[in-house]
Amino acid sequence: MTRARFETPQEAQAAFYEALELADVEAMMEVWSPDEEIVCVHPGGSRLVGRIEVREAWRQIFVTGTRLKFRIDGVEQLRAATVSIHNVIERIAVEGDPRAIDPVLATNVYVLSDNGWHLWLHHAGTLPSIAETDALDTRTPTLH
Amino acid sequence: MTRARFETPQEAQAAFYEALELADVEAMMEVWSPDEEIVCVHPGGSRLVGRIEVREAWRQIFVTGTRLKFRIDGVEQLRAATVSIHNVIERIAVEGDPRAIDPVLATNVYVLSDNGWHLWLHHAGTLPSIAETDALDTRTPTLH
Numbered sequence: 001m002t003r004a005r006f007e008t009p010q011e012a013q014a015a016f017y018e019a020l021e022l023a024d025v026e027a028m029m030e031v032w033s034p035d036e037e038i039v040c041v042h043p044g045g046s047r048l049v050g051r052i053e054v055r056e057a058w059r060q061i062f063v064t065g066t067r068l069k070f071r072i073d074g075v076e077q078l079r080a081a082t083v084s085i086h087n088v089i090e091r092i093a094v095e096g097d098p099r100a101i102d103p104v105l106a107t108n109v110y111v112l113s114d115n116g117w118h119l120w121l122h123h124a125g126t127l128p129s130i131a132e133t134d135a136l137d138t139r140t141p142t143l144h
Numbered sequence: 145m146t147r148a149r150f151e152t153p154q155e156a157q158a159a160f161y162e163a164l165e166l167a168d169v170e171a172m173m174e175v176w177s178p179d180e181e182i183v184c185v186h187p188g189g190s191r192l193v194g195r196i197e198v199r200e201a202w203r204q205i206f207v208t209g210t211r212l213k214f215r216i217d218g219v220e221q222l223r224a225a226t227v228s229i230h231n232v233i234e235r236i237a238v239e240g241d242p243r244a245i246d247p248v249l250a251t252n253v254y255v256l257s258d259n260g261w262h263l264w265l266h267h268a269g270t271l272p273s274i275a276e277t278d279a280l281d282t283r284t285p286t287l288h
Contacts, residue, residue: 039220039231046272047231047249049220076183076193078255078264080227085253087183087191087265105191107251107267109229111222120222121231123251125269128190 004030009084009110012117016108017070017090023062029055033111033118041123043104067095073103082112089127103127148174153228153254156261160252161214161234167206173199177255177262185267187248211239217247226256233271247271 004027006012012031019028032038032054040054041047042061048054071091078085090104109121148171150156156175163172176182176198184198185191186205192198215235222229234248253265 037220037222041249041269043269044272047218047220047233074191076181076191076265078181078227078253080224080255083222083224083227083229085227085229085265087267089191105185105267107253107265109222109251109253111224121220121229121251123231123249123267123269125185125187125267128188 005116006031006118007116009079009086009117012110012119013072013086013108016119016122017072021067021069023065023067025055025059025062028058028062031119033113033120034115035111035120038119039121039123041125043124043126069093069095084110084112084117086110090124102129149260150175150262151260153223153230153261156254156263157216157230157252160263160266161216165211165213167209167211169199169203169206172202172206175263177257177264178259179255179264182263183265183267185269187268187270213237213239228254228256228261230254234268246273 004015006015015027016031019031029051032051036050038051038054039047039049040057042057048057072088073091074089076087086108088106088108090106092101092104094101104124105127106122106124108119110117111120148159150159160175163175173195176195180194182195182198183191183193184201186201192201216232217235218233220231230252232250232252234250236245236248238245248268249271250266250268252263254261255264
């Protein structure tokens with residue numbers, strides 16, 4: 001398999017959301033690190049560890065046929081030499097369905113190897129439903 | 145203020161959960177990076193950015209008087225020169241209450257500066273309730 005090469009974390013992230021929108025398992029798995037210990041958490045789901053579990057979950061998500069469109073917002077980033085951490089708000093629309101769905105907050109960790117940048121962790125959770133985008137950062141949690 | 149110095153990410157993480165158990169806001173904020181762009185997400189909560197928001201949320205959590213005990217489990221770690229990412233399962237018990245509560249999955253990002261290791265991001269979400277610990281990694285997500 002020819003592995004995709006991403007020269008920056010931003011390129012890897014763009015490829016991740018493109019694969020998600022296309023519901024393309026092969027393209028999705030090209031974004032992930034070959035590291036067996038990759039970690040993926042879907043909203044409300046358990047932790048998936050390793051390429052086999054991560055791939056199978058994406059396959060099951062994509063096979064539903066639902067097509068999603070993503071707009072990435074509010075990026076908070078920490079960049080080191082070989083690791084880049086992006087905490088992002090995913091604004092999601094379902095193709096053919098005008099109803100709004102709750103945004104998702106995701107932490108994406110990209111890691112640099114000899115083969116460029118790849119995704120090592122994707123940890124996503126649904127954000128509370130709030131009408132005003134500007135209020136996203138002000139809600140008080142109720143429990144740790 | 146004399147800032148605490150943590151020589152390893154593990155020391156910083158131990159101090160984080162100790163501050164949580166003690167419900168000590170000052171000790172908690174010593175664990176966090178002085179970086180204004182720190183990010184904290186409590187289970188079911190919105191994203192908090194910056195020391196002021198992060199501190200106020202911890203204050204509101206701690207003031208309830210509920211005391212929690214944490215056991216950290218299932219650590220998946222990515223270590224780079226100046227950044228260490230720990231994805232952990234938090235097994236939580238409420239002092240004086242024998243009822244089980246759902247475990248929490250957290251991504252903790254620690255960053256090294258001249259002043260040692262500090263927490264830059266804590267992204268936590270409740271895990272699905274599953275009787276068997278061993279089944280934690282096998283549940284299928286329903287939507288990205």
